[in-house]
Amino acid sequence: MKISEYRPQKALLVDHPPTGNRWIHEIKLDGFRMGLLISRGNARIISRRGTEYTREFPEIVAAARKLKTRNAVLDGEIVVLDKAGVSRFQLLQQLGDNRSGLAYFAFDILSLDGDDLTRTSLEERKRVLHKLLGNRAGMIRYTEHFDGDGAKVFANACALGAEGIISKLRDGRYRPGARSSDWQKIKCIKRQEFVVGGFTDPSGARAGVGSILVGYYEGDALRFAGKVGTGAGWSNAFSLRLRRQLEQVEVKRTPFDPPPPGWLGRNAHWVSPKKVVEVEFTEWTSDGRVRHPSLQGFRTDKLPRDVHRERESHLSGKQGSDTGATSTVVFPRARVTTADLVELYSRIADWVLPHVEGRPLTLVRATAPITREDALRTQAKFVHHTPRDQRFVPDVVPRMSIAEKKKVGEYCYVDSRAALVALVEAGVVEWHVWNARVGDVERPDRVVFDIDPGESVKWSDVVAAARRLRAMLEARDLESWVKTTGGKGLHVVVPFRAEHDWSAVFEFSRGIAAQMAAEDARYTLSFDKGVRRGKLLIDYKRNYRTSIAVAGFSTRATPEGSISVPVKWEELGRLGGGDAWNVGNIGERLRRLRADPWRGYWTTRQRLVR
Secondary structure (H helix, E strand, O other): OOOOOOOOOEEEEEOOOOOOOOEEEEEOOOOEEEEEEEEOOEEEEEEOOOOEOOOOOHHHHHHHHOOOOOEEEEEEEEEEEOOOOOEOHHHHHOOOOOOOOEEEEEEEEEEEOOEEOOOOOHHHHHHHHHHHHOOOOOOEEEOOOEOOOHHHHHHHHHHOOOOEEEEEEOOOOOOOOOEEEEEEEEEOOEEEEEEEEEEOOOOOOOOOOOEEEEEEEEOOEEEEEEEEEOOOOOOHHHHHHHHHHHHOOEEOOOOEOOOOOHHHHHHOEEEOOOOEEEEEEOEEOOOOOEEOOEEEEEEOOOOHHHOOOOOOEOEOOOOOEOOOOOOOEEEHHHOEEHHHHHHHHHHHHHHHHHHHEOOOEEEEEEOOOOOOOOHHHHOEEEOOOOOOOOOOOOOOOOEEEEEOOOOEEEEEOEOOHHHHHHHHHOOEEEEEEOOOEOOEOOOOOEEEEEEEEOOOOOHHHHHHHHHHHHHHHHOOOOOOEEEEOOOOOEEEEEEOOOOOOHHHHHHHHHHHHHHHHHHOOOEEOOOOHHHHOOOEEEEOHHHOOOOOEEOOOOEOOOOOOEEOOEEOHHHHHHOOOOOOOEOOOHHHHHHHOOOOOOHHHHHOOOOOOO
């Protein structure tokens, strides 16, 4: 991340506070999330969507210029405090000439005077922030936090009338643009943004707007969530002004899919879904409506298409996924259910995470119990990188946008034990990773050679090919590691410093594979099944941008539930095939290991030789 950027980390909505001394807790502020960017003594205020708000809050800009720093990026919230010192979103909405109570509460710092702080711990960042701001009660303030039991902090916050709390890992680094379980928000009351799709006429002698009709996006469809009154707490002048604004975007057809039922569907005025409101309510009904809603104000810092129904995630006390998964059978031959897989990956997560963490993912999800050899075509499917196709993925799994050739894809990635287990619980049976990390998707940090045997090729020949490839890499002073694929072949993996672009890395891998095929007729670069019979494909095409390879310790969509497993080079001769381990015996394999077979992989700093 550039140290002059503001891409805020987002919190995961959960149903109860985390416990343990790894967590600190902050009062959830009720305002506008904003970045405060200071550059050479000048200051800007930027929303989480990149919109400029510098002119709207000159007092905060003036205070920022007085801070003892030339360059900094702060993360915080613009609020208006009531007489009791509690932030109130309605007061911010009604802010006019009277600027009493206006303040910027900074709760994080991303950079200071040229130093990128995002990779340091939260505790260290807060120490730096406190040193910069002190305990001043002026326009820019330091956000205090609380240690101790999360449940007690939450109860006290609710008693004070706060919206809720944010719990954060002490040692967590800042994850720009990501939503992860490192930050967890717990609300005293239910509250979220909605999109305005219509309105009704007022009753009696009132003028303006009676109620607004609101909804949320589910894929491309705007789902109706109920009507919200505009009376309590809002003036007649506000209602008249709102009527004029909505009439400017009025349309003939309802934007809701399906339309609201009954009288509303026949008599409401419809508007183009361009406005976003904040609504407080007591609960969701079984048919997807909000009960007892109350309008809090309008939001200009969030796009309508970004408004979805917020669902609380349930995380166990150990911050894993709820292991009460439904017992859907996934691998009937192995008698393994979803609950069994959740239990397995909760137990072996420490082995799995290094192989998947922080890399964009392509997911394969089971659509039926896996019983066929061609299950990838009949009983499981690759999931497209769109919000609609990934609706089943829980919010605990972070996402990022990546530009593809013809569109922008939404990619999931794993950043925690909870995210990994949540994918398993959601029915994912394979996870394939990029050769780059989410921090810099344009700079790969490894290449993968897939040794894929054609028909009639012996396993001993697969092993011999992997060893030959290793020798060719060693001749270039490159160390490599090997893993089974969970199928018939092997993956040879070469890590290196992330300092080349995709084209350079792809040409390197193609050159190695071409040399290997030129020197020995048993090896081929052709994907044609007829050409490959009796030969081994040296697949180097795992190494261009957006290409993928199955991750270490991922299950495969095979009847036995085979698993891709990292191994030592010395083990290859003792294996019977690339599917030696599966959901039934992987636990025993890991219990017997005294050391990580890939131990040196994680610390190598070797450079790619082109």
